[in-house]
Structure formats: C-alpha cells, structure tokens
C-alpha cells in the first residue's frame with residue numbers, strides 16, 4: 001500500500017515560488033491499478049515522481065509498506081528504486097543497445113552475475129511478447145514494441161510497484177489497447193501495484209480500479225472508477241466523464257458509417273475541458289496551415305467563457321500540412337485523438 005499524506009512540492013520560479021502539489025492525500029491499495037488524471041500542468045508527473053523520490057517533496061510523507069520514504073537517505077533510496085519499476089511516454093531506452101541489453105541494464109546496475117542476467121532476460125522476453133527480438137537494436141522497433149521493452153526492463157528486478165508516466169500517450173489507439181492489456185495482465189499475474197498518470201479518460205476507463213482527478217496541484221475527486229463514472233460530483237470531473245462516454249458513442253457511430261467523410265482526410269477528435277477556445281483554435285489552424293477542417297460532429301458548451309465538450313473534425317490537405325496542423329493543435333490546451341486516417 002502507498003499512502004501519500006499532506007504532500008507539498010514547491011519549485012523556485014521567476015519572481016518567487018510555485019506550488020506544484022498543494023496538500024495531496026491519497027491511499028493506493030496493494031495490487032490495484034490506480035489512475036491519476038488531470039489537465040496539462042496539474043502536477044501529475046510531479047506527483048508520480050514523488051513515489052520513487054525522483055522528486056523530493058517539500059512537505060508531507062510518502063509511506064510505502066509502513067515506511068516514510070521521504071526520510072530515506074540515498075543508499076536506501078537506491079535499494080527502494082529496485083522495487084519500483086517505471087515506464088515513460090518516450091520509453092527512455094538506450095538506443096545503442098539491443099532489446100536484450102536494455103532489459104539487462106537494471107540487472108547489471110543491481111550487480112547480478114551474467115548467467116543470472118541472461119536467464120532473467122530470457123524469462124522477460126516472452127512475458128512482453130518479444131521473444132524473437134532479443135538481438136534487435138531498439139531503434140528498429142515500433143513504438144509499441146519499444147514500450148514492451150520498457151515494461152520488461154521495469155519488471156526486471158521483480159518490483160512491487162509499477163509507475164507509468166503517460167505510457168501510452170505517444171502510441172496510436174490500437175497499440176495503446178495492446179499496451180494497456182499487457183499492463184493489466186502483469187498487474188493480475190504478479191499482484192503488482194500500478195500507478196499510472198494520463199490525460200486520457202479512456203485509459204482510466206479501460207484498466208483502472210481507482211482514479212484521482214488532480215487540478216492545480218490538488219485532488220478534486222477520487223474513488224473507484226465505477227463510482228466516479230456513475231456519480232461524478234465536481235463540474236470538471238463531470239465533463240471528463242461526459243467526454244469519455246461521448247467518445248464511446250462516437251466510435252460506434254463511426255463504425256456504423258454514420259458520418260459523411262471526404263476522401264483522404266484525417267479524422268480527429270478534440271476534447272475541450274477548459275483552456276483554449278474552439279473558434280480561434282480552428283480559425284488559426286485553417287489560416288496557418290492551409291488545411292480544411294470539416295466539422296462532422298460538435299458538442300461544445302461554454303461555462304464562464306471556458307469551452308467544454310467534443311469536436312469531431314476531418315482535416316484535409318497536404319499530408320505535411322495536416323501533420324503540422326495536428327502538432328499545433330496538440331500544443332494547445334486541448335486533448336487530441338487521431339481516430340483514423342483514410
């Protein structure tokens with residue numbers, strides 16, 4: 001069990017201090033998949049990084065199995081980190097090494113002998129479905145395969161906890177599904193406690209047992225996923241839930257061929273949950289990148305000048321321009337999901 005109590009993190013910032021985490025209290029039960037979701041800048045990464053002390057809290061405690069790890073010295077932290085695996089959005093692999101050598105890396109650090117390392121690598125490869133890739137350089141792998149290497153490396157030292165920092169955010173929807181299934185499978189097989197951060201409600205819906213919503217460094221709502229989905233209390237969480245359910249509905253309508261598509265367009269769904277306004281965003285996309293944005297479906301409400309809701313768009317134009325437009329939309333304060341390309 002992980003107990004986070006009155007956790008604060010303050011960073012030095014221009015003109016003073018910035019409070020990134022402001023009194024977080026969370027209890028993460030053993031063997032569960034616990035999701036932490038919130039908008040960009042909410043403090044998700046900072047929070048997950050306090051669970052292995054990559055980020056030292058300014059105040060408060062992180063208690064793992066009865067011990068406050070915020071008080072650990074460097075040598076105890078090194079030992080602790082072997083029990084906590086972590087995977088990352090951009091995989092953080094050693095590109096000059098093969099799959100097998102990447103998986104072996106934490107075992108080398110732990111001082112295991114060569115024969116034992118080989119045996120452990122051989123055990124891990126089939127677990128993540130990469131038994132035929134041991135000698136392949138990781139630069140030659142797809143994103144999903146790279147994340148599988150990341151997972152095998154994270155599991156190498158038999159950790160009790162797996163931290164996932166936006167582990168599927170760089171992957172397409174199908175690959176996301178397969179990685180989420182793998183994480184759920186590992187959680188069950190090894191009774192691993194999984195803490196994952198995401199900005200995608202779908203990830204929470206798919207595999208999490210419990211969820212905490214974070215905004216401005218504070219937990220605004222937390223509880224079992226089913227409860228939060230059926231009875232969200234705060235306006236922001238209600239919007240997240242509505243967006244997720246609408247996404248589900250849209251996928252069914254798309255599968256049924258309900259929308260009139262043009263040829264060669266890229267279908268994207270933008271979810272507004274506060275932040276950028278949709279009109280200036282779309283206008284500037286069309287103007288800057290010479291692409292067309294065909295709105296197939298829209299359901300946006302404005303609450304105190306802040307848009308909440310969904311737009312289903314088809315972007316058409318020169319492929320490079322469409323890519324640039326997508327990168328621009330992604331850089332704004334909205335959630336973007338590429339649904340498919342014709």
Ligand SMILES: Nc1ncnc2c1ncn2[C@@H]1O[C@H](COP(=O)(O)OP(=O)(O)OP(=O)(O)O)[C@@H](O)[C@H]1O
Nearest residue numbers: 011012018020039040041042043044045046047199
């Ligand atoms: N080392 C640092 N120094 C100063 N400020 C920081 C530092 N790390 C994070 N912050 C600030 O703390 C806030 C929370 O950042 P954090 O990365 O935890 O958010 P997040 O919810 O993970 O966002 P995103 O989804 O965009 O990654 C942000 O305003 C960020 O600028």
